[in-house]
Amino acid sequence: MSALTDIKFRNPLSAIERGSRDSLLTQSLREGPLNWSYDSEYPLVLSPEGNSTSWCAFLDDQLIGHANLWPRTLQHTSNHKSLEIGLIGNVATHEKFRGQGHMRSLIHQLAQIAEKQGLHALVLWSDLSQFYQNLGFRSIGREWRLTFSRTDLKVGTGIVKMEVNSLTEAELSSMLASRPMLEWGINRTTDEFRALLGIPETLLFVRRQGAKIISWVVIGKGTDMQAIIHEWGASSPNELLANIQTIICDYNARSLTLLVPGSLNQQWVTLLKHRATDIEEHPMAMGMPLGSKGELAMNALAKSFIWGLDSI
Ligand SMILES: CC(C)(COP(=O)(O)OP(=O)(O)OC[C@H]1O[C@@H](n2cnc3c(N)ncnc32)[C@H](O)[C@@H]1OP(=O)(O)O)[C@@H](O)C(=O)NCCC(=O)NCCS
The missing domain is CATH 3.40.630.30 (Gcn5-related N-acetyltransferase (GNAT))
Incomplete structure (x- = not known):
């Protein structure tokens, strides 16, 4: 020894x-x-x-x-x-x-x-x-892990998979700013965001209105976080939920799990939990x-x- x-x-x-x-x-x-x-x-x-x-x-x-x-x-x-x-x-x-x-x-x-x-x-x-x-x-x-399964609801928000190379710096910056606002957060530059979105098996989905990105989710990261939405930005819980259902339908997924900050606005958490088929609470x-x-x-x-x- x-x-x-x-x-x-x-x-x-x-x-x-x-x-x-x-x-x-x-x-x-x-x-x-x-x-x-x-x-x-x-x-x-x-x-x-x-x-x-x-x-x-x-x-x-x-x-x-x-x-x-x-x-x-x-x-x-x-x-x-x-x-x-x-x-x-x-x-x-x-x-x-x-x-x-x-x-x-x-x-x-x-x-x-x-x-x-x-x-x-x-x-x-x-x-x-x-x-x-x-x-x-x-x-x-703490964080919530909320699982959403396929429903019969007919949705189609138009959210699509996107390559990070096709996004401008201004778009990456607006995406970072559209994540839920919490009291404290870790700083990240757009260059760092671009490099991180380039990790193998990291899927970025973006919804646009005209040219403007209005919501987005990231699923997977290398070997980790398969079928897990671990970063996202959206203007309302309903927008986020409709995007999740769209991805489940369009990509024929059985379910997707959403990571939600424990300190997120309670109204959001209540609405999201209401539609989840499985709810787990974990330390962050x-x-x-x-x-x-x-x-x-x-x-x-x-x-x-x-x-x-x-x-x-
Ligand atoms: C986990 C790992 C890093 C521990 O390294 P290590 O050099 O064997 O750990 P140490 O010998 O310094 O152990 C420190 C203490 O933790 C304990 N310990 C070691 N492995 C443990 C485990 N898997 N679970 C709980 N306790 C553990 C030891 O008994 C020791 O306790 P003691 O000081 O009271 O005797 C090593 O087992 C490893 O590389 N595992 C595979 C990779 C991995 O799981 N990494 C962690 C990912 S977060």
């Missing part, structure tokens, strides 16, 4: 090291071979440009663990206050080195790096809640406060929603 002090913790130094990292992540986090490269599912944090967010644990020259730490700005929507937080993802220990305390040590060191970077909380998504609770994380916020994410503003950041996160394309 290796001593934890022998482990060097750093960003990858070359394309070869990034390749070993992506093999470790594919073997640890995917059930079989992929039809695309693993890093294309995470274009902002696993690309060479995102190198500083990628933290590898090496024993001599062997890569034994990895986690991303992605600094993001949480912005209050009306009073210009902001808080820096770090999103954690792509967490894996090499099979041969599991159960030896490496991930505990890696997350502990990431928390120290995050504090030095001025981040006030770490945030992640995982089914391994016990594992992360042991490391100091707790549930934050898990978080760990850091430093003196840690609890402030945790409270802000509880009133925010981290949309699907931001989660890593």
